Amino acid sequence: TAGNVLGEKEKCLDSGMNDFLPKPLRQNDLLEMLKKYIGFGGQELPEEYSSPENHLDMNLLNEQMGDDEDFKKVFLDLVIQQLSQAEVNIKSGIAEKNSAYLKQILHKLRGTAGTAGLVKLAEKTAQWENKIEENPDYALMEQEIVNELTTGLKLIKDLIQ
Template sequence: MQKLVAVSNGADAIHECMKSNFDLILMDVQMPEVDGIEATKQIRQLAGYHDIPIIGITAGNVSGEREKCLEAGMSEFLPKPIRQLDLNTVLQKFVQISSMGNQDIDVWNDRLDLTTLTEQIGDDPGFKSYFLDLVITEVTQTLNRLKNARSTDNIEDMRIILHKLRGTTSTSGLVRLAKLTTVLEKQLVSIALSKNLLDEIEREIEIGLQLITKLKY
């Protein structure tokens, strides 16, 4: 199972790489104890880490910073603040993301706004896990309630469910699901007449749950 590990300094980054094998490393250049440049040099000497993608992260485009990162053994360089498009481009370049059914990498770009999600989570790994668990639980329960409202043709419950789902998905960055929910919430007059859109929302909920779950590891 894939996992996400966050550390606060370069020495811990080296230590974690000695204990485990990672598929990709986002390396902050400015870190205490051991900076990202030195940490990268040492990690490159570890068994199995010669070709692992290491992406340098630093504030601003300091003159010569990118060159220093690449010379140290980093694979690519991203300036802060990190833009979602730039991060997605790097991930597509270096990481093979497994497909979900017939979906490809666009499943991330079109459905999940990592910037919005990061704004909610911050840089606290403990809160990240708690927040993602909360989203998974809330969306899963909402899916069950939505299916029940459909089966009982309860339009009032459906309106309440859609309103709450719109808030949850907007906060958690599930942008495509939030848009679909907003459309249906505005135009809902009959559950039967909204069958196609409800079917699409249920599919998007399933995909959204997979995306959020993958971010935990």
């Protein structure tokens, strides 16, 4: 829709629309909407979306870890612990629809993700942190954040092995 005035989204959803995508259309918003409603037919995501480098900036991560192998292990273990706890907290906050709590969790998760080089997770948490006050789509939030958390956890765990 080109209509993007306050309350427009709610009116559209109340009238029976499935969702709301305002103009100007952003490619990432459209992609997320397509994934939400039609997925990719059970196929893998296109290469540009599933490439590890789209999710993990190794240069940024290496800057944080340095050259000390013992520190790297401690650092990566701590990141795994923080991401795992964040997943539990996100799910809890969404179940309770507790926006204030979710905003705190998203803020902390954004910091952890940024420090760990998980650029896509940091981006998603920042987006949701900004949207949390405006009656968010909790199901979509959970899907997007948990998907990125799962991807981030796998990438970080793969670095330890």
